[in-house]
Every structure is written in C-alpha cells, then in structure tokens.
Amino acid sequence: MGDIIGFVLSGLAILAGLGFLVLVVQQVKRSIVDVPLGKFVIVTRKYSSFRLAESLAGAVNRQSELLRGGRIYFRPHWLHRVDVQDLISIPVDSIGIVHARMGGPLEHGQPIARHVPCDHFQDFKAFLDQGGQQGPQIEVLQSGGQYAIHPTVFEVRIVKRTYVPLRTIGVVVAKVGGIMPYGHTLAQHVDCNYFQDGVKFLNDGGQQGPQQALLPGGSYYAINTDMFNVLTENQMDLETVPLSHHYLEPEDLRLVSVESEETGVVIVTEGLHPVDAAEPAPKIEGHESFQFPWIFLANGGQFGPQSEVLPGGSTYAINPFFARVVRIPSRELILSWGRKDVSADRYDSELDLIEVTLDGFHVSVELTQTFVIPPETAPHLVKRFGEDDEAHGTAGVRKSAAVQRLVTRLLGVVVKGYFNEVSNSHLIEEFISDQNQVRAELKTLVEQALREQNVSPRLTTIGAIKFQSDEMNEEFRHIAKLRQQSRQLGQQLTNAAVETDLRRESIKQEKMKRSAELEEDVRILGRDQVAAERMARIDASRQVPQVFVASGDPGILDLPRRVRSVSQRAGQIPLWVLDTADVQPQPAQLTETYDRKEEEHDDRR
Numbered sequence: 001m002g003d004i005i006g007f008v009l010s011g012l013a014i015l016a017g018l019g020f021l022v023l024v025v026q027q028v029k030r031s032i033v034d035v036p037l038g039k040f041v042i043v044t045r046k047y048s049s050f051r052l053a054e055s056l057a058g059a060v061n062r063q064s065e066l067l068r069g070g071r072i073y074f075r076p077h078w079l080h081r082v083d084v085q086d087l088i089s090i091p092v093d094s095i096g097i098v099h100a101r102m103g104g105p106l107e108h109g110q111p112i113a114r115h116v117p118c119d120h121f122q123d124f125k126a127f128l129d130q131g132g133q134q135g136p137q138i139e140v141l142q143s144g145g146q147y148a149i150h151p152t153v154f155e156v157r158i159v160k161r162t163y164v165p166l167r168t169i170g171v172v173v174a175k176v177g178g179i180m181p182y183g184h185t186l187a188q189h190v191d192c193n194y195f196q197d198g199v200k201f202l203n204d205g206g207q208q209g210p211q212q213a214l215l216p217g218g219s220y221y222a223i224n225t226d227m228f229n230v231l232t233e234n235q236m237d238l239e240t241v242p243l244s245h246h247y248l249e250p251e252d253l254r255l256v257s258v259e260s261e262e263t264g265v266v267i268v269t270e271g272l273h274p275v276d277a278a279e280p281a282p283k284i285e286g287h288e289s290f291q292f293p294w295i296f297l298a299n300g301g302q303f304g305p306q307s308e309v310l311p312g313g314s315t316y317a318i319n320p321f322f323a324r325v326v327r328i329p330s331r332e333l334i335l336s337w338g339r340k341d342v343s344a345d346r347y348d349s350e351l352d353l354i355e356v357t358l359d360g361f362h363v364s365v366e367l368t369q370t371f372v373i374p375p376e377t378a379p380h381l382v383k384r385f386g387e388d389d390e391a392h393g394t395a396g397v398r399k400s401a402a403v404q405r406l407v408t409r410l411l412g413v414v415v416k417g418y419f420n421e422v423s424n425s426h427l428i429e430e431f432i433s434d435q436n437q438v439r440a441e442l443k444t445l446v447e448q449a450l451r452e453q454n455v456s457p458r459l460t461t462i463g464a465i466k467f468q469s470d471e472m473n474e475e476f477r478h479i480a481k482l483r484q485q486s487r488q489l490g491q492q493l494t495n496a497a498v499e500t501d502l503r504r505e506s507i508k509q510e511k512m513k514r515s516a517e518l519e520e521d522v523r524i525l526g527r528d529q530v531a532a533e534r535m536a537r538i539d540a541s542r543q544v545p546q547v548f549v550a551s552g553d554p555g556i557l558d559l560p561r562r563v564r565s566v567s568q569r570a571g572q573i574p575l576w577v578l579d580t581a582d583v584q585p586q587p588a589q590l591t592e593t594y595d596r597k598e599e600e601h602d603d604r605r
Contacts, residue, residue, distance in 0.1 A: 027076075027077070027078070028074075030077040031074055031075055031076045031077045031078075032072060032073075032074055033067060033072065033073040033074070034072050034073075035067050035068065035070065035071055035072075035073065035084070036070075037069045037070045038069060038086065038146070039069045039084055039085060039086055039087060040066060040067065040068050040069055040084075040085055040148035041066070041067040041073075041082055041083065041084050041085070042064060042065070042066055042067075042082075042083045042085060042150070042151070042152070043064070043065040043067055043075050043080045043082055043083075044063065044064045044065075044080060044081045044083065045063050045064075045079060045080055045081075046078075046079055046080060047079065055128070055129060056102065056103075057124065057125040057126075057127075057128035057129045058125075060124065060125075060128065060150075060152065060153065064150070064152050066124070066150045069087070069148070085151070087146040087147060088141070088146065088147045088148070088149055089146050090142065090143050090144060090145050090146075090147075090158060091143060091144075091158070092143050092144050093143065093160060093220065094158050094159060094160050094161060095140045095141060095142065095143055095158070095159060095222045095223075096140060096141030096142075096147070096156045096157070096158055096159075097136070097137075097140055097141075097156070097157045097158075097159055097224060097225065097226055098121050098136075098137040098139065098140070098141065098149075098154050098156055098157075099135065099136055099137065099154065099155045099156075099157065100127070100132060100134050100137060100153065100154055100155075101152065101153055101154065101155060102124075102132075102134065102152070102153045103127065103128060103131075103132040103133045103134045103153075104131055104132070104133045104134065105133065105134060106133055106134065106135050110133075111136075111175055112135065112136050112137070112138055112176045112226060112227060113132065113133035113134065113135045113136065113137050113138070114131075114133060114138075115137075115138045115139060115198075115199045115202075116130045116131065116132040117130070118130070118132065120141060120145075120147055120149075121137070121139070121141075121147070121149050121153075121154050122147055122148050122149055124149075124150045124154070127153070128153070136224075136226040136227075137226075138198040138199055138202065138224065139198070139199065139224075140198075140222060140224045141156065142222060143161060143222065159225060161220040161221060161222055161223075162215070162220065162221040162222075162223045162225075162230045162232075163219075163220050163221075163232075164215045164216065164217045164218065164219060164221070164230075164232050165218070165232065165233060166217050166218040167217055167254060167255050167315075168217040168232060168233045168253055168254050168255065169214045169216065169217060169232075169253055169254070169255065169317050169319070170214065170215030170217070170221075170230050170231065170232045170253070171210065171211070171214060171215075171230070171231045171248075171253065171320065171321060172195050172210075172213070172214075172215065172223075172228050172229070172230055172231075173209065173210050173211065173228065173229045173230075173231070173241055174187060174195075174206060174207065174208050174209060174211060174227065175226070175227055175229065175240075176202065176208060176227050177201065177202060177205075177206040177207045177208045178205060178206070178207045178208065179207065179208060180207050180208065180209050184270070185209075185210065185269060185270055185321070186209070186210055186211070186212050186270045186322060187206065187207035187208065187209045187210060187211050187212070188205060188206070188207050189211070189213060189293070190204045190205065190206040191204075191213075192204070194213070194215055194221055194223075195211070195213075195215075195221070195223050195227075195228050195230075196221055196223055198224050198227045198228075201227070210241070210321040211321075212293040212294050212319060212321075212322060213294075214291075214317055214319050215230065215232075216317065217255070231248065231253060233250045233251075233253045233254060236248065236250060236253075248320060252320040253320070255315040255316065255317055256310070256315060256316045256317075256318050257315045258310050258311070258312045258313070258314060258315070258316070258325070258327060259313070259327070260312045260313040261312060261329060261330055261331040262312045262327045262329055262330055262331075263309050263310070263311075263312060263327070263328045263329075263330050263373075263375040263378045264309055264310030264311075264312070264316070264325045264326070264327055264328075265305060265306070265310075265325070265326040265327075265328055265378045265379050265382045266305070266306045266308070266309070266310060266318070266323050266324075266325055266326075267304065267306070267324050267325075267326060267382065267387060268281070268296070268301060268302070268303045268304065268306060268322065269303060269321075269322060269323060269324070270293070270303055271296070271297055271301045271302045271303040271304075272300060272301065272302045272303070273302065273303070274302045274303070274304050275302070278383070279380075279383065280304070280305045280306055280307040280379040280380065280382075280383050281301070281302035281303070281304050281305065281306050281307060282302070282307060283307055283308040284296050284299050284300065284301045284308070285299065286299060287299070287301070289316050289318075290310075290316070290318050290322070290323050291316060291317050291318060293322040293323075304383070305379050305382045305383045305387075306379060307379050309376075309378060309379060310325065311375075312330065324387075326378075326382055326387050326400050326401075326402065328373055328378035328381065328382070328400050328402070328403060329373065329400075330372070330373060330374070330375055330378075332370055332371070332372050332458060333347060333370065333371055333372070333373070333403075334369075334370050335347065335348040335351060335369045335370070335371075335407060335411065336348055336351065336368050337351045337352065337353060337354050337365075337366060337367040337368070337415065338351075338352075338353050338366050338367075338463075339352070339353050347403055347404055347407050348407060350404075350407075350408045350412070351408070353366065354366070354367055354415065354416075356419050356431075357423050358422075358423055358426060358427065358431050363431070363466070364466045365419070365462060365463070366462070366463030367442075367460075367461070367462055367463065368459075368461040368463060369411065369457070369460050370457075370458040370459045371450055371455050371456060371457045371458055372455070372456045372458065373403070373456075374454065374455075374456060377454040377455060380453070380454060381402045381403065381406060381455075382400075382402045384402075384453070385405040385406055385409070386401065386405070387400070387401050387402055406455070410449055410453070411449065411450075414445055414449045415446065418441070418442055418445055422438065435462065438462065439460065439462050442460060442462070443460035446460055447460070518530070
C-alpha cells in the first residue's frame with residue numbers, strides 16, 4: 001500500500017513538474033518579442049517601478065521602452081505591454097517636422113528648441129540626456145526616409161515640401177534668429193543650402209525677417225516651416241510678412257522679364273545713403289545684375305535708382321524685398337494729343353485735344369510727337385520723375401510712371417503753354433496762314449524740352465485744324481481753296497514770265513543776226529544800194545487794190561496810173577485793173593463811204 005502511494009505521489013510530482021515546465025515555456029514564449037523589419041515596438045511597463053530613476057531619459061526608458069526591428073527581445077509579458085508600430089515613413093514629396101513633448105522648457109523669447117544630435121530623434125535618451133527642449137525642433141526628417149521615433153517623446157507632422165514653380169521665385173521670411181539692426185529691412189545673409197539647413201542658419205548668425213537669398217523656381221525644398229515662411233506665386237501668406245512688405249503681389253514673385261525694346265531700371269531699397277542725391281547710384285561690380293544682394297551691399301551699394309540698367313531681351317531673378325524694376329521703353333514712342341479712350345493704358349492717355357480760342361473762334365488742333373529714350377537716359381528719368389505709385393504700391397514690374405510724368409508734366413505743359421501764348425498773340429487769319437511758323441516754333445520748344453532730359457526727339461506733326469462752328473469750317477475750306485488757287489495763279493505767272501524772257505531772248509538773237517547780215521550787205525554793196533533795195537521791197541509789200549470804184553474825185557481817177565507805176569517798179573502786173581472809163585459814175589454816198597474806209601485803212605497803216 002505504501003509503495004502504491006509513493007508511486008502515485010511520484011507520478012503526481014512528475015506531472016506537476018511537467019505542467020510547471022509547460023507553463024514556464026508558455027510564459028517564456030509569450031515574453032519573447034520578435035520585432036520584424038520595417039516596424040518598431042514600444043514596451044510599456046504595466047506597473048510602476050519602486051526604484052528612483054536617475055534621469056528623465058532613464059524613467060522614460062524604464063516605463064516605455066522602444067525596441068527596434070530586426071531583433072528578438074525578452075520582456076516578461078506579465079510586466080510589460082507590447083505595442084507594435086510601423087516605422088514613420090516620409091513620402092518623397094514631403095518632410096517630417098518634429099515637435100518634442102518632453103525635455104527642458106524653452107527660454108524666454110526662444111521660438112524654437114536648440115538642436116541636439118540624436119540620430120534623427122530616434123535616440124530619445126540622447127535627446128533628453130543632452131538637454132533637448134520641448135517644442136518645435138530645428139532638424140526635419142528628410143523625404144523618403146523611415147524612422148523609429150518614440151511617440152511618447154516626439155510628435156511628427158508630415159507636410160509637403162516647398163515647391164517653387166518654374167519661371168518664378170520664392171522669397172523667405174525667417175521666424176527665428178537674431179534681431180535685425182535698426183534701419184535695416186533685410187536680414188543678414190547666411191549660406192544655408194537654400195534654408196534647408198536650419199542648424200547652420202542659426203549657428204552662423206541668421207536673423208529674423210525677410211532674407212536676401214531667393215529660392216530658384218522649378219525645384220522642391222526641404223524647409224522647416226516652423227522656422228521659415230516661404231512666399232511663392234501660388235502661396236502668399238502676408239500675415240507672416242512685416243508690414244513694410246505688404247505691397248507684394250503674385251506677379252512680384254515671377255522672374256523679371258525685360259523685353260528686347262525695353263530697358264530695366266533697378267531701384268534698390270536697401271543700402272548706403274546716396275552720395276549725390278541728384279544722380280543715380282554708381283555702378284557696383286559682382287552682383288550679377290542685382291541677383292546677389294549680399295554682394296551688392298558688401299561692396300558699398302547705395303539705395304535708390306541705379307545707373308546700371310538691365311539690358312532688354314532677358315529675365316532676371318531679383319528679390320522684390322531688395323529691389324524693384326521699372327521697365328522704360330527704348331522703342332520709338334508716338335504721342336497723340338486728341339480724343340481717345342480714357343480707359344486705354346497709354347502714355348498719352350491724359351493728353352487731350354488741343355483747343356485754342358482765336359478772336360472768339362474755338363479751334364481744335366491735333367498734334368503728334370515721336371521720341372526715343374536712350375538706355376543710358378532711363379535711370380535719370382526715374383531719378384527725376386520718380387516711380388512711386390499710390391494705386392499699385394512700390395514693387396514689381398509695371399508701366400513706368402516716370403515716362404508718364406515726362407509726357408504729362410513736361411511735354412503736356414510745354415504744348416499747352418505754347419498754344420495759350422498763340423491764342424493771345426495771333427489773329428485767326430494769322431494762325432491759319434502761319435501754320436508753318438507755328439509748327440517750327442512748337443517743334444523747337446518740344447525738342448528743347450526733350451533734349452534737356454537727354455531724350456532724342458524725332459518728329460513733330462500738327463494735324464488737322466478744325467473749327468467748332470460749321471460756318472467757320474466752311475469758311476476755312478473756302479480760304480484753303482482760295483489759297484490753292486493763289487498758288488496755281490502764282491505758278492502760272494511764273495511760267496508766263498519765263499516764256500516772256502524766252503521770247504525777248506529770241507528777238508534779241510534775231511536782231512543780232514539781222515544786224516550782222518545788214519553790216520555784211522553794206523560792206524559788199526554799199527549803203528545806197530542796200531537802202532534802195534530795201535525801199536523797193538517795202539513798196540512791193542504794200543497791198544494793191546484789185547477793184548477801183550468810180551468817184552467824182554479827180555484824184556481817184558488818177559489811181560490806176562499810180563498803181564500801174566508802183567506795180568511795174570516791182571516787176572509785177574495786177575491781175576486786172578478796172579479803168580474809171582469803164583465804170584459808170586456812182587452816187588456821191590458810195591464815194592463818201594469808200595473815202596472813209598480808205599482813210600481808216602491809211603490810218604491803220
């Protein structure tokens with residue numbers, strides 16, 4: 001009996017040992033933590049420890065331990081709770097911004113925690129032991145990475161990387177750093193890989209406020225938005241910008257494009273005080289057309305309009321916080337004084353039709369002026385006439401207010417003053433007849449005014465002159481017609497005078513020819529012979545009556561004999577001669593009539 005009992009007890013003991021062994025194996029198995037790759041485990045104690053932690057890092061690690069993937073750990077399951085989590089994965093178009101929940105407090109006025117090397121926040125013990133602070137952290141988690149970060153100590157916020165569109169620029173405003181000196185509007189330049197290295201930015205003395213460097217377009221940037229605000233064409237948060245820069249508009253964040261027929265005048269807003277207030281600032285070397293403000297400022301650049309211009313036909317990446325660009329046309333400009341659409345955006349939009357009152361008559365005149373602004377003259381125009389524009393602010397690339405003021409405040413005043421003087425000194429007839437003189441005087445005044453500004457004048461044209469009264473318009477047309485007729489008659493008179501001179505010259509030549517012939521005849525024949533021949537030719541050239549009418553006058557009856565003697569001297573016999581004997585006497589009335597006609601004929605001869 002005793003043996004049986006002993007055997008049973010031994011069996012029970014064996015069974016109990018086997019059961020205990022099985023239980024131990026199960027507990028051990030449940031306590032083994034196998035962390036796969038791509039994950040991490042947070043092991044949290046179910047019960048607090050009675051031991052005092054040496055540090056905050058030790059307390060956190062004892063209470064909530066992080067186990068990385070790819071290893072096997074033993075943690076009694078009855079003491080710990082195991083929470084398997086995926087690694088924090090940052091997409092390729094994003095970054096991770098870290099906020100520490102534990103650590104020392106931030107100092108007064110400190111906007112961001114100081115940097116502590118801690119393997120991208122994966123070693124929270126190093127972070128806490130080295131004095132890591134609560135709040136936003138400087139370092140960001142780069143895109144495409146995977147991180148095992150303790151969720152109890154850190155909070156990770158995934159945000160999109162900063163993208164600057166192509167052909168635009170991004171301007172940066174720092175939230176952290178030192179305070180800018182009084183009187184400056186741009187922070188000190190720090191080379192920090194386009195603001196992607198926040199640690200270097202602070203260590204090298206970066207300052208709060210607008211930055212000098214730009215973000216070129218067409219790229220993504222891993223910028224900590226807790227440290228910097230980035231303004232782009234598509235994203236403008238002016239609440240993050242100082243009030244002095246609230247004039248920015250989306251078009252100010254595009255590349256400055258200067259067309260081939262334009263000149264870009266740069267107005268710098270930061271720099272030394274100008275030495276000569278009447279002249280543009282002198283040229284500074286090395287800043288690559290004002291695209292590197294820090295070089296411009298380091299070499300003693302002055303603020304205000306610059307003598308160096310931007311040539312046309314190119315684009316420039318210029319920080320609108322640093323400078324603005326005024327585009328001055330270098331092509332030939334045509335100004336017209338006349339009625340036009342008031343909404344038209346033209347340089348001559350304010351030049352109205354010229355109206356003059358002469359002798360109580362209202363006359364309107366159309367005037368056109370062309371001129372060219374040389375590139376080297378453009379800065380002087382901006383310096384004199386200014387570019388402040390209350391309607392559109394003071395930044396960006398817009399239509400030049402300096403050229404507008406040159407047109408309205410200079411040319412417009414000169415032309416208006418001249419025609420006011422004409423209206424007081426000319427009569428209506430003088431004004432109409434002296435248009436060439438008016439044109440010449442006006443051209444001289446306008447060209448003188450333009451040349452004083454080093455602007456090249458081209459052509460001054462006075463167009464149609466119109467009267468407000470229809471009767472005066474008709475009278476003006478009549479006067480113009482008479483003037484045309486007068487010019488035609490004058491031309492005819494000139495032609496007649498030329499013809500008269502030609503005839504006189506021909507007669508003179510003929511006289512000279514005859515005189516030469518006469519002298520030759522006299523020399524050969526003698527003076528008496530030449531005179532007799534000439535008398536004979538004169539008698540022969542006289543007309544011989546063909547019919548004689550009888551008359552009671554005895555002298556008439558003797559005419560046939562005289563005619564025969566005259567005809568015979570020239571060797572000529574009349575065709576026929578009617579003798580008075582063959583004709584019956586006629587009444588005295590016919591004879592008297594013939595006598596009167598004969599007397600008139602003799603008088604004409």
